[in-house]
Ligand SMILES: Nc1ncnc2c1ncn2[C@@H]1O[C@H](COP(=O)(O)OP(=O)(O)OP(=O)(O)O)[C@@H](O)[C@H]1O
């Protein structure tokens with residue numbers, strides 16, 4: 449079953465009346481439930497733009513050529529209000545960004561439970577979920593640290609905990625290992641792989657690292673605002689998952 453399905457996805461950025469950038473030129477993409485997919489391609493090829501559209505952070509252009517379509521779990525996103533889209537984003541999706549995107553003034557735990565707030569979960573329940581998510585990524589003992597008191601790899605693990613805390617069906621990660629050394633990068637990738645295998649979460653990640661791509665089930669390659677080829681095949685399990693317990 450397709451969990452993410454997009455057709456005729458276009459995005460043109462208008463910098464001035466004469467100066468526009470066609471970041472997406474009509475993309476069709478289908479991602480099956482439980483897949484772990486890498487999006488690869490040169491800088492500027494439209495990977496982040498596509499991720500933002502799939503993650504309901506930006507809307508595709510409605511008025512160039514055939515109407516864009518976007519379905520999440522079979523539900524048409526085009527007909528939903530902004531409010532409904534925000535709810536879907538908060539409850540069904542988790543995001544990880546290259547630069548971690550943590551709030552510097554909040555502790556690791558507070559950063560994680562912020563995602564609970566957005567999903568309408570507060571108080572004790574949020575705290576418990578936050579503590580559990582931090583434990584999952586091996587950071588139970590860093591809950592009270594601010595981002596500046598954590599290493600880069602630890603900050604990214606907090607970001608992964610934040611993405612996972614509401615047990616979303618879909619995780620979208622834009623270069624989640626881009627700012628990490630190869631060891632930390634392998635750790636984050638193994639964590640994502642583990643969640644994908646044990647919970648069937650669908651993971652879409654952008655990467656420039658071919659090893660990361662090889663560890664996924666499938667690589668979608670982009671060039672110049674379009675999808676080039678979709679190579680299907682079993683991903684090589686290039687690394688062992690870390691020994692952390694995953695709650696049901
Ligand atoms: N907000 C914006 N305003 C104008 N142009 C933009 C904007 N965001 C992206 N672009 C342009 O759209 C194109 C696609 O950008 P995008 O960020 O999707 O690329 P990318 O594949 O993620 O690249 P990278 O690997 O460098 O992150 C680029 O040419 C970029 O300059």
Ligand SMILES: [Mg+2]
Pocket residue numbers: 495496497622
């Ligand atoms: Mg990008």
